Amino acid sequence: MERSLSGSSEEEMSITKGPWTEEEDSVLFNYITVHGEGLKRTGKSCRLRWLNYLRPNVRRGNITLEEQLLILDLHSRWGNRWSKIAEHLPGRTDNEIKNYWRTRVVKQAKQLKCEVNSKQFRDTLRFVWMPRMLERIQAQASSSSSSSSGQAHQTTLISNAQAHSDPCGVMTTNPSLLSEVSSSALDAHAPSLYDSSASYNLMGGGSSSSYSAEYCYYSDIAGNGFGGSDLWTDENICFLQQLLADHDLS
DNA sequence: AAAAACATCAACCGCGCAATT
DNA sequence: AAATTGCGCGGTTGATGTTTT
Numbered sequence: 001m002e003r004s005l006s007g008s009s010e011e012e013m014s015i016t017k018g019p020w021t022e023e024e025d026s027v028l029f030n031y032i033t034v035h036g037e038g039l040k041r042t043g044k045s046c047r048l049r050w051l052n053y054l055r056p057n058v059r060r061g062n063i064t065l066e067e068q069l070l071i072l073d074l075h076s077r078w079g080n081r082w083s084k085i086a087e088h089l090p091g092r093t094d095n096e097i098k099n100y101w102r103t104r105v106v107k108q109a110k111q112l113k114c115e116v117n118s119k120q121f122r123d124t125l126r127f128v129w130m131p132r133m134l135e136r137i138q139a140q141a142s143s144s145s146s147s148s149s150g151q152a153h154q155t156t157l158i159s160n161a162q163a164h165s166d167p168c169g170v171m172t173t174n175p176s177l178l179s180e181v182s183s184s185a186l187d188a189h190a191p192s193l194y195d196s197s198a199s200y201n202l203m204g205g206g207s208s209s210s211y212s213a214e215y216c217y218y219s220d221i222a223g224n225g226f227g228g229s230d231l232w233t234d235e236n237i238c239f240l241q242q243l244l245a246d247h248d249l250s
Numbered sequence: 251a252a253a254a255a256c257a258t259c260a261a262c263c264g265c266g267c268a269a270t271t
Numbered sequence: 272a273a274a275t276t277g278c279g280c281g282g283t284t285g286a287t288g289t290t291t292t
């Protein structure tokens with residue numbers, strides 16, 4: 001499998017293998033001489049501590065809306081391939097993403113009494129949560145653009161969100177992060193848990209007409225959308241429960 | 251104020267693959 | 272070619288912090 005190959009980034013390409021040189025032995029020997037064998041930790045534990053905590057540029061906490069959106073999207077393609085997903089979120093570890101998924105997304109599925117992998121819940125994420133997140137991201141971008149340098153960024157967001165008609169085009173909003181999505185969306189090798197004809201089209205039309213139409217309906221009854229800084233509010237959960245109940249009737 | 255319940259997140263575990271002996 | 276060792280992954284646990292009763 002690709003598992004162990006997945007870490008084939010530049011840094012790891014330069015890893016030295018094979019017999020140790022005298023110089024390497026010397027470096028290791030000097031290091032241990034200075035610092036001692038010290039830690040009563042396994043190599044595995046040290047590695048984990050370094051990767052998830054001590055490594056420079058590692059980011060923890062406050063997962064942004066853009067990151068949440070990206071996680072949901074990439075998870076819909078790759079499932080629980082946490083390390084692969086993490087490659088697309090600079091500074092985030094697979095562990096952190098996994099935790100986010102379990103503590104936030106799985107929790108919400110439970111509240112909605114859905115299986116997290118059920119079509120019902122995946123569709124809810126896809127056609128309700130993700131468009132909502134996108135709206136919020138756009139709203140943030142436009143509100144922050146009134147000051148300083150946000151102007152160009154906002155223009156990009158809006159033009160991308162409205163111009164793209166290809167599947168997942170809506171996702172190509174943030175030049176820094178979300179461009180990852182569009183490139184991976186074009187990757188023919190990327191398996192998707194969803195059928196390939198579906199799309200994130202918010203405006204109706206396209207190949208996912210039934211869900212797009214539903215989304216428009218949801219949008220109407222949802223009024224101005226989800227408020228607050230957290231999308232996973234009680235209010236929103238109630239809304240979704242209602243939504244799913246209605247959906248069951250049809 | 252204390253206890254219970256819940257949420258979060260760092261760390262551990264076992265497995266499978268790859269590299270090495 | 273077989274056995275051993277090392278590594279990275281995903282699943283899970285448990286300690287700690289926070290909220291609710």
